Amino acid sequence: xxPTITVxxxxxxxxxxxxxxxxxxxxxxxxxxxLEPGAKTxxxxxxxxxxxxxxxxxxxxxxxxxxxxxxxxIASIGLLDASKSYSLFLTVMQDGKELGTVSDSDKGTGLTxxxxxxxxxxxxxxxxxTASAAAVxxxxxxxxxxxxxxxxxxxxxxxxxxxATDKRKTSATGARKxxxxxxxxxxxx
Amino acid sequence: MTRCASMLGMLLTSxxxxxxxxxxxxxxxxxxxxxxxxxxxVPDAPALKMLGLDDSKLLRxxxxxxxxxxxxxxxxxxxxxxxxxxxxxAPFMLRRGERLSLxxxxxxxxxxxxRTSIAASRDSGGGGRSRIAAAVRMSFDxxxxxxxxxxxIASVLxxxxxxxxxxxxxxxxxxAAGIPFTGPVTKADxxxxxxxxxxxxxxxRISSKSLVDVAKREIEAxxxxxxxxxxxxxxxxxxxxxxxxxGRFDGVSGWLTKGWAMGEGRQLxxxxxxAYERDVKDTTSSNLRGTGDAVLRLYVGSNQYKAIGEIQGTxxxxxxxxxxxxxxxxxxxxxxxxxxxxxxxxxxxxxxNGRLVSNWKLKFTPSGG
Numbered sequence: 001x002x003p004t005i006t007v008x009x010x011x012x013x014x015x016x017x018x019x020x021x022x023x024x025x026x027x028x029x030x031x032x033x034x035l036e037p038g039a040k041t042x043x044x045x046x047x048x049x050x051x052x053x054x055x056x057x058x059x060x061x062x063x064x065x066x067x068x069x070x071x072x073x074i075a076s077i078g079l080l081d082a083s084k085s086y087s088l089f090l091t092v093m094q095d096g097k098e099l100g101t102v103s104d105s106d107k108g109t110g111l112t113x114x115x116x117x118x119x120x121x122x123x124x125x126x127x128x129x130t131a132s133a134a135a136v137x138x139x140x141x142x143x144x145x146x147x148x149x150x151x152x153x154x155x156x157x158x159x160x161x162x163x164a165t166d167k168r169k170t171s172a173t174g175a176r177k178x179x180x181x182x183x184x185x186x187x188x189x
Numbered sequence: 190m191t192r193c194a195s196m197l198g199m200l201l202t203s204x205x206x207x208x209x210x211x212x213x214x215x216x217x218x219x220x221x222x223x224x225x226x227x228x229x230x231v232p233d234a235p236a237l238k239m240l241g242l243d244d245s246k247l248l249r250x251x252x253x254x255x256x257x258x259x260x261x262x263x264x265x266x267x268x269x270x271x272x273x274x275x276x277x278x279a280p281f282m283l284r285r286g287e288r289l290s291l292x293x294x295x296x297x298x299x300x301x302x303x304r305t306s307i308a309a310s311r312d313s314g315g316g317g318r319s320r321i322a323a324a325v326r327m328s329f330d331x332x333x334x335x336x337x338x339x340x341x342i343a344s345v346l347x348x349x350x351x352x353x354x355x356x357x358x359x360x361x362x363x364x365a366a367g368i369p370f371t372g373p374v375t376k377a378d379x380x381x382x383x384x385x386x387x388x389x390x391x392x393x394r395i396s397s398k399s400l401v402d403v404a405k406r407e408i409e410a411x412x413x414x415x416x417x418x419x420x421x422x423x424x425x426x427x428x429x430x431x432x433x434x435x436g437r438f439d440g441v442s443g444w445l446t447k448g449w450a451m452g453e454g455r456q457l458x459x460x461x462x463x464a465y466e467r468d469v470k471d472t473t474s475s476n477l478r479g480t481g482d483a484v485l486r487l488y489v490g491s492n493q494y495k496a497i498g499e500i501q502g503t504x505x506x507x508x509x510x511x512x513x514x515x516x517x518x519x520x521x522x523x524x525x526x527x528x529x530x531x532x533x534x535x536x537x538x539x540x541x542n543g544r545l546v547s548n549w550k551l552k553f554t555p556s557g558g
């Protein structure tokens with residue numbers, strides 16, 4: 001099974017691009033394939049050799065259309081390192097920022113090594129929060145009195161924010177609890 | 190199978206080398222030719238050489254994790270010297286190797302070829318001193334470096350392009366057959382995928398075989414008859430016991446090898462070694478003494494067979510110089526079997542006071558890929 005990760009992107013951000021890198025100064029060639037969700041239809045395919053960063057950066061297209069798509073790379077790496085070490089990195093970028101990297105690194109045998117990496121593209125949870133906020137605004141308009149409308153908007157906004165930052169909040173609470181526990185433990189003579 | 194082959198290789202090598210050395214001993218009584226041949230070239234791990242340890246103790250980590258594992262396995266505590274330990278690594282390659290691109294390597298090859306070796310040995314029987322050595326090996330010019338050899342890279346890229354194209358074709362066939370490569374796969378899908386893969390393996394075998402042969406030939410050609418310029422310098426010291434007590438400087442050594450590719454099938458090599466060190470085998474004196482070796486060697490032929498002509502000289506303080514002139518050849522009997530035979534003349538002090546010597550050995554090197 002090829003190493004696979006899911007990368008979240010901002011649908012409102014710039015176009016996505018994929019960057020390929022081969023480590024241990026090994027030469028090689030790769031085929032990068034962008035597939036529709038379900039990986040049964042090819043959107044676009046690039047085949048080239050490892051070279052400079054510019055040569056190995058491929059624009060996948062506008063962000064909104066990338067949700068659910070699959071980025072697949074198959075590389076054949078020449079094992080020129082004396083230890084036959086190899087490494088391959090596939091990075092998805094948006095607006096100059098790295099969104100996620102999947103890699104494979106090991107030692108091979110013989111002259112070459114065939115490696116496959118997969119990235120699943122997904123619209124970021126933040127986008128879901130934005131969608132919830134829009135729902136909040138729509139809900140606000142349907143409430144009759146001004147006070148009621150304000151209270152409803154407040155409630156829904158809190159709910160949307162809470163669900164979007166749920167993970168972060170949980171971990172922060174956990175950290176606070178752990179810190180308090182440590183503090184208490186320190187007080188014990 | 191490979192294990193059996195390597196065991197057979199070891200048996201063959203030890204048997205024939207022993208016979209070869211016996212033959213040499215009867216002719217020269219002192220084994221001078223062997224001594225000189227061992228000292229002229231820049232060793233792979235100079236620190237190991239300085240302590241006289243054999244290669245079986247050498248670890249070659251290719252990542253920081255492997256290096257730390259090697260160091261931690263060598264000793265239980267930082268102040269204790271291990272019984273026998275040797276490590277050789279390229280520090281810059283170790284630090285950046287995993288993410289190092291070919292173009293970045295080619296921009297500064299000297300930096301990534303720089304190699305460090307550290308070796309230690311403790312006299313477990315008591316009485317002897319615990320010894321440690323550290324050395325740096327530099328490669329200013331190395332035409333045999335596969336990553337900077339345009340011919341090798343071109344042939345390897347031909348091979349990787351062919352493999353990539355085959356694999357991408359398979360991927361496209363699987364996609365066209367409607368077989369998802371992410372998520373669960375049905376039994377029917379597996380059967381189709383296996384058929385596609387079997388066809389791929391067959392195609393791959395036919396298309397890549399000749400390309401593999403071409404790449405292997407290019408790699409062999411790059412390693413033979415290449416221009417090289419290597420240098421190494423190392424220091425050694427010793428302590429009374431394994432806790433680093435009573436530390437003492439034991440010497441400094443330097444090596445220099447320059448090789449010229451002289452057209453098709455000829456290579457001239459100049460190797461020198463100089464040292465100012467204590468002779469650990471000498472039980473009567475522990476003074477620091479100067480030593481030096483030099484050799485000029487000419488190879489003519491190909492990677493399969495070559496003729497060798499050489500002149501060697503060695504100097505030890507308080508001793509008369511030793512001289513050796515040799516003629517011989519190296520022949521590849523099969524893909525894994527080599528025979529080397531030399532006949533020469535050696536002299537101690539004056540060149541006129543010499544005798545004939547001979548040396549031959551059979552080397553078995555099972556191919557590991």
